[in-house]
Amino acid sequence: MQADKTVTYPITVATQEIAGLTEIAEMPRCRYEVIDPETRDTVDVVTVGSKLLHRWTCESSAPDLWCMTVHSCHVEDGSGTTFSILDDKGKRRRRAERGICSIDRYLLDNLEYGPGPLQAQKEAHAFKFADK
Template sequence: VISFHPLSVTKVDRAYRVQCFYMEADKTVSTQIEVSEITTAFQTQIVPMPVCRYEILDGGPTGQPIQFATIGQPVYHKWTCDSETVDTFCAVVHSCFVDDGNGDTVEILSADGCALDKYLLNNLEYP
């Protein structure tokens, strides 16, 4: 259907029935191929684990590290890992809880690494 208006049908609109046919032929194609043995080598390398840390920064990503915060104070959660090798390790932060110091905890990141309360903590961004 060819229509000149997305919501209305007019007398200048046209409907067509289109059928397409094509020939399909079975054809066997063959070629000679040679495969040579590949050379293998065994390498062992000891790679040191990365050193990771968690910081709470005052106000945002450029804020100073803090140990305590008051209710309503904007803070920025920062996880960093330093490694001697590039593109060897990766990590997903998950299963995070906050503790009020009296034994009551609240989960803020699920086992999948998803934020459970966007008011407390948004989904994490990985650079």
């Protein structure tokens, strides 16, 4: 037979002062780049199967005020038809369990956030849709 036992520990939680903002922060300036992961140079012409690094970066004078979620990414097949490759929820940095992100992991898997506070990236291989 097991006995129930209540265990207690005295602890006090101190309150923190709320820090006020004295400046108006500008919105971060964001960019998307496709990079050769070996040379770290941006690329604009690639061959099917080439390894690429997709990188989203935002710059801000106050990076601790902001967080980022990359979402709703699409590719175009060259004839005007678009295909979603990242969903509209995105993969949230601190709550990854809430959003899937990648729609087709063979084209682009879930993004990795970091190393900086306003960065996301993922390696993938270049692909092309079949000609119609």
